Amino acid sequence: MYKYDEIDQKIVDERVTQYRDQTRRYLAGELSEDEFRPLRLQNGLYIQRHAPMLRIAVPYGLLSSKQLRKLGDIASKYDKAYGHFSTRQNMQLNWPKLEDVPDILADLATVQMHAIQTSGNCIRNITTDQFAGVAPDEIVDPRAMAEVIRQWSTFHPEFALLPRKFKIAVSGTKEDRAVVQAHDIGMEFYLDTNNKIAIKVWVGGGLGRTPILGTVIREHLEWQHALTYCEAIVRVYNLHGRRDNAYKARIKILVKALGIDEFKRQVEEEWSHLKDAPNTITEAELARVAKHFEPMPYEVLPQHDASFDTAIASNPAFAAWAKRSLHAHKIAGYRSVTLSLKPHGHAPGDATTEQMHIVADLADQYSFGELRVSHEQNLILADVKLSDLYAVWQKARAHGLASPNIGLLSDIICCPGGDFCSLANAKSIPIAMAIQMQFDNLDYLHDIGEIDLNISGCMNACGHHHVGHIGILGIDKDGSEWYQVTIGGSQGNNASIGSVIGPSFSADEMPNVVQKLIDVYIKERNAEERFIDTVRRIGVTPFKTHVYADKTVAKNEVPA
Amino acid sequence: MSNLIQITNGKAHISNDDWTLVKLPASQVEVRKQAGKIVLFKLTGEKTVSDEQVANTVIPSNGKVIVPLSVLIARKAELQARIDKNEVGVWLDTHEVLLPLIENQADLNRLPIIVVHVERFADGRIFSIGNLLRTRYGFKNELRAVGDVLRDQLFFLKRSGFSSFAIRADRNAVEAIASLNDFTAPYQGAVDEAQPAFRRYNRIA
Ligand code: HEM
Ligand code: SF4
Numbered sequence: 001m002y003k004y005d006e007i008d009q010k011i012v013d014e015r016v017t018q019y020r021d022q023t024r025r026y027l028a029g030e031l032s033e034d035e036f037r038p039l040r041l042q043n044g045l046y047i048q049r050h051a052p053m054l055r056i057a058v059p060y061g062l063l064s065s066k067q068l069r070k071l072g073d074i075a076s077k078y079d080k081a082y083g084h085f086s087t088r089q090n091m092q093l094n095w096p097k098l099e100d101v102p103d104i105l106a107d108l109a110t111v112q113m114h115a116i117q118t119s120g121n122c123i124r125n126i127t128t129d130q131f132a133g134v135a136p137d138e139i140v141d142p143r144a145m146a147e148v149i150r151q152w153s154t155f156h157p158e159f160a161l162l163p164r165k166f167k168i169a170v171s172g173t174k175e176d177r178a179v180v181q182a183h184d185i186g187m188e189f190y191l192d193t194n195n196k197i198a199i200k201v202w203v204g205g206g207l208g209r210t211p212i213l214g215t216v217i218r219e220h221l222e223w224q225h226a227l228t229y230c231e232a233i234v235r236v237y238n239l240h241g242r243r244d245n246a247y248k249a250r251i252k253i254l255v256k257a258l259g260i261d262e263f264k265r266q267v268e269e270e271w272s273h274l275k276d277a278p279n280t281i282t283e284a285e286l287a288r289v290a291k292h293f294e295p296m297p298y299e300v301l302p303q304h305d306a307s308f309d310t311a312i313a314s315n316p317a318f319a320a321w322a323k324r325s326l327h328a329h330k331i332a333g334y335r336s337v338t339l340s341l342k343p344h345g346h347a348p349g350d351a352t353t354e355q356m357h358i359v360a361d362l363a364d365q366y367s368f369g370e371l372r373v374s375h376e377q378n379l380i381l382a383d384v385k386l387s388d389l390y391a392v393w394q395k396a397r398a399h400g401l402a403s404p405n406i407g408l409l410s411d412i413i414c415c416p417g418g419d420f421c422s423l424a425n426a427k428s429i430p431i432a433m434a435i436q437m438q439f440d441n442l443d444y445l446h447d448i449g450e451i452d453l454n455i456s457g458c459m460n461a462c463g464h465h466h467v468g469h470i471g472i473l474g475i476d477k478d479g480s481e482w483y484q485v486t487i488g489g490s491q492g493n494n495a496s497i498g499s500v501i502g503p504s505f506s507a508d509e510m511p512n513v514v515q516k517l518i519d520v521y522i523k524e525r526n527a528e529e530r531f532i533d534t535v536r537r538i539g540v541t542p543f544k545t546h547v548y549a550d551k552t553v554a555k556n557e558v559p560a
Numbered sequence: 561m562s563n564l565i566q567i568t569n570g571k572a573h574i575s576n577d578d579w580t581l582v583k584l585p586a587s588q589v590e591v592r593k594q595a596g597k598i599v600l601f602k603l604t605g606e607k608t609v610s611d612e613q614v615a616n617t618v619i620p621s622n623g624k625v626i627v628p629l630s631v632l633i634a635r636k637a638e639l640q641a642r643i644d645k646n647e648v649g650v651w652l653d654t655h656e657v658l659l660p661l662i663e664n665q666a667d668l669n670r671l672p673i674i675v676v677h678v679e680r681f682a683d684g685r686i687f688s689i690g691n692l693l694r695t696r697y698g699f700k701n702e703l704r705a706v707g708d709v710l711r712d713q714l715f716f717l718k719r720s721g722f723s724s725f726a727i728r729a730d731r732n733a734v735e736a737i738a739s740l741n742d743f744t745a746p747y748q749g750a751v752d753e754a755q756p757a758f759r760r761y762n763r764i765a
Contacts, residue, residue, distance in 0.1 A: 005764070007745050007757055018742045022712065031712075038682055039712055121682070151747040151757070157719030158691050158750065161684030227748075238688045243601035244592075273696055278749040278759055285758040 001062050001370055002147045002292040004112045011154065012109045015116060019043055020102035027099070038161065043101070044090075044118035051095045053420065055118040056108060060128040060146040060170075061089035061373040065360040068371060070111040072356030078104050081353040085341060087413055087464055088167075089127050089373045090118055094420055116154060121162045123153035123234070127169045129177040130374035131336055133293060134382045136328050140172035140189035140197055144290040145226060148281055152227045159234050163241035164249035166234065167206070179375065179491045181205045181213045182467060184251045185233060187226065197223040203233060203263070204255030207461035211497045212252040215260045217267065223286070225271075227279045232271035236263070296368045296383050301333025305386035320442060321393055321404040329382075335389065337367075337381040338374065339396055340403040340411065344436035347429045348414040349377030358399045366392055375464075376413055378406065408445045409453055409518070410436040413464055417457030417474060418481070424457035426474025426481035431455055431510050438511035439518075448518055451531040452491070467491045469532040470517060471498045472510065483510055487517065487543055488535045501544045516547045563733040565714075565740075566702075566724040572737050577726075579649060579673060580620055581706070582627045584613045600680055602655035626651050626675050633664045649673035651706070654685040662697055673702040676722075681708040687720040694721035694751045711736035715743060721751035 004012075019039075026036040040047075044055035056071065063071075071091055075083045078100050084092045096104060108114055117124055126146045133141045149168060153159070159166070171178035172189040180186025186202035199221040205214030221229055233251075240258075242248040255263045312319045327336040339359060342348050351359070359379055363371045366388045367381035374380055379401075384392055396402040405411045412435065415421065417428025432455055439445055454468030458475075465471035471486040482504040489498030505513050518531075520543045525534045535543070566575045587610060592599040602608060609630040617631050625642070626649040632639065642648050649671055650661065665671065674693060678686045686705060693699040704724040705717050714725060718740050727733040749756040757763065 007747075007761060007763065010745055011743060011747070014743050018739075035681065035710060035712070121684075154747055155716075155743060156748055156750075157716040157746075158687040159684065160687065160713070160716045161682050163684075235688050235691075239685055240604050242603070243683065243685075244599045244603055278754045279756050282758060285763075288758070288763055 001064060002059075002143075002289065008151075009109075009112070012112070012114045012116070015043075015114060016102060016105045016109050019105060023098070023102050038120055040098075040101075041120035042117055042122055042160075043105070043120075044115035045098070045101055046119060047098075047422075052098050052101070053416075054093045054096045054101060054104065054115060055086070056091045056093070056113060056115050057118045057125050058090050058113075058373050059150050060126055060132070060143060061130055061375075062143070063371050063373065064111075065363040065369045065371065067111045067113055068356050068363070069360040070107065070113070072353040072360070074104055074107055075356070076353040077107075082350050083353075083356065084347070084416065085349045085351060085373050085377050085379070087349075087375045087377060087415075087462065088125060089130075089375055090125055091373070092416075094416070119165070121164050121166075123156060123159055123162075123166045123168065126150050126153070127167070127178060127183075127375065129171050129173055130372045130380050131177065131327055131382065132172070132372075133295070134329050134331075134334075134336055135173055135177075136330050137174045138172055138330070139174065139191055141290075141293060142170040142172040142178075142187075142189055143293045144286060145187070145189065145223065146170050147289050147292070148285065149226065149230070152230075152279065158231075159238060162234070162238055163243045164246065164251075166237070166251065168230070174493075176491075176493050176495075179464075179467070179495070181495045182207055182211075182464075182491070183214065184237075185230060186214050189223070192220060199223060199226060201229065204252040204260075206250050206252045207464060207466050208250065209247060209459040209461070210250075210252065211461065211466040212256065213495055213497065214252075215255065217260065217264050224281050225275060227281060228274040228277055229267075229271055231279065232267045232274050235270050236266045240266075295331075298331045298334065298383070299385070301331075301385065303332050305333065308386040308389055311390045317404075318390060318393055320446065321397075321402050322389065323446070324404045324406040324408060325402070326389070331383075333386050334383055335386060337384050337389065337392060338406045339379045339381065339401040340406055341378050341401070342405055342411050342436075343400050343403045344405075344410055344440050345433050346400075347419075348412050348432050351379070355399055355401060358395065359401065362392055362395060376406075376411060378411070404442065405445060407450045407452075409439050409448055409451050409514075410445060411453075412436065413452070413454040413468065415456050415462035417455070417463075421457060421462075423460060424474060425459075425476035426457050426483065427507070428455045428457040428463060428472075428474055431472060431474075431483065431507060434507075434511045435514050438515060448522070449530055452489075453514070454489075464491070465489070466497045467495060468498065469530075469535070470514060475504055477504070481507060483507065485513060485517075485547075487540060488532065490532050499540050501540060502548055513547055517543055520546045563727045563729055563731070564724060565727060565733055565737055567718070567740070568723075572740050574733055574737075575724075579624045579626050581651065581675070582617060582619055582625050582631070584609060584628050584631070585616045585618075587613050601683060602653070602679075604655050604685065605657050606655055608653070608655070623647070624672075625649070626673060628652070629656055629661055633660055636664065643670060646670075646672050649675060649702075651675035651677055652689075653677050653679065654683045654689065658689065658692055658697070668693070668697055668699045669701060671699075671701065673704060674699060675704045675706050678705060678707040678709065681710045681713055687716055690717065690720035690722050691751055711739045714739045715741070719746065719750040719752050 169183040188200040192198040201218040202214035372380040418424035456463035486498030629652040706726040
């Protein structure tokens, strides 16, 4: 993975000094609340319901074991010995003290980490596929470009105070796992007809209260121009985005208002001046950064491993875990392992200090000392030998990291919601837990098969509910908590936004509502059909009819 | 004491201001609200200055004056002799667009100073405006930020091409100078240093 040189290190060190002074001035009353807010936000510090929340950047989801160990240490030193991995591949601390944040940043800087631009109206952490570099369907490893973009966006002076936050995702696979269409800019790398790396550029995607999938603004961009082309897009947005209304301030609204053709015209006009400017990426720079992402020193192994095959055949629990948790690998004899942070009855995405230390040990022992955070809020060991999988499983299982539910109904994406977030309309974690308990039978979960269930506590959509096969959204009606249900959303190449099935439900009803949706699916599905495929084939109506058929549900409806 | 920071020959210092900033006469602006909240930012290109205000703007009859963009455009003839003597600068708001200025003043460098007024520090349009004036329109003279100008934006303003900063009156400009150098080796090329780190240094993997 990318290792800092003295230039990188100096920037994070100087950031610590800068932020320490900003905190001092705030505490001394020299900075008003309003003036300090964007400063702390650009450093990932929210003021929340119970305490501040600090969001630590995990650039494109890649961590070394040393970094994860440090995150664990920080969580126990400054917080309640756990951290929350987010859908944007970052880690959040829920209970740090505002006064401690400069010290936390100083600790992070010792392991080449920071909280720069993890929040606020600026270019945020760049995200990508959690299997970057190891997935068999990968065409271009997006990590070097992600790092080049990260450096470019860090303290970019022109884009320090945008109308609203700005998210860039990159991907280089056939099967998009980075949700590029749900980002302000999505970059899809591919090889063009000359076998050169090119970029398909999407713009104006985003979830939040107005979910919109991105539109292609350029089919073919040579990789050298990635930064200047982004500058052209973000400049048009910076100058013309709606600052008068926070709900209309995202680039997606500007793109919709102008229409993609006019927006593109303005971008291309800007770019005609920026093209070939010094920020054009050089071969040498891409090569320098790419050196950090060279393949691991893999062993030459056969496709099969007898000990693994035996363990699968003789141990059903191991087999069930392997079925869900392993992802194919470019290299024969290796697999990527997803460690579940979704044990039933726990807040999705949370990991304790102890678990972080265990995962760091596993990474050191079995996966070249590196790991990844997925946007589904799990941790991944990307490079494990078949012959080591059993040992990994045993250790992971002993520490609650081997729920065999990856990709299944209980692998819920869930935002912090009303338990932590001051913007929430409703709690989300207890809903996730109740659903996990309702479906606490593994055979049944496996029978239901692959399904994405996503929960957000309000329309800001941190839990990506719009693109869940089942999406649950917390809403507020006369001061009480209600939940609106959508079905048919999806991420990936075939992304779609879910449709609302009808009036909302109370918290108690939710496990039963999900049960009914699943019942319809089980009844209607064809062989090999996933939940989403069935919804697409038969439409929303059969689901709706069944869910609302029950009088007890209908009677609890709130008049809209 | 003056709250104006100026960078000359790469060095920042507090200096006295010999320019008079000419304000528009007050107008009756109704407070706009959206969902119960006061709207804080004007839309880019929104017309906020009336012909009456332009006509009624009082320009001191001598000395160096910085006039509003709308006044420069509408009352050019009246100002031309003073422009020729290098005694006229122009100011604009962050929601104003540059094109009318460019069309009206073919050679921007006839203006000794351009001032951008930022009503709220969080309005990042000021950075793009600075960048465009310097890189697109080749403006070489003093470029000044006025209004809600605070220490924590100075580094970005400097990198976006600004060379002087009128720090908000209730803040300490002397202390603020330090923040011009919050970072010593930024990554990306910008106005003050066009070359990105990967072209300035021999970065070895
Ligand atoms: C707890 C404090 C949090 C607050 C106050 C917060 C606030 C917000 C707000 C206001 C938005 C909507 C912005 C907009 O649409 O313009 C948003 C979107 C989002 N947040 Fe959060 N968030 C929090 C936590 C999280 C967490 C824990 C995650 C990950 C699990 C997360 C991931 C996201 C994502 C992915 C979106 C994106 C949808 C999009 O904008 O396209 N946030 N957040
Ligand atoms: S979706 Fe709403 S409730 Fe959930 S974390 Fe985001 S802002 Fe908070």
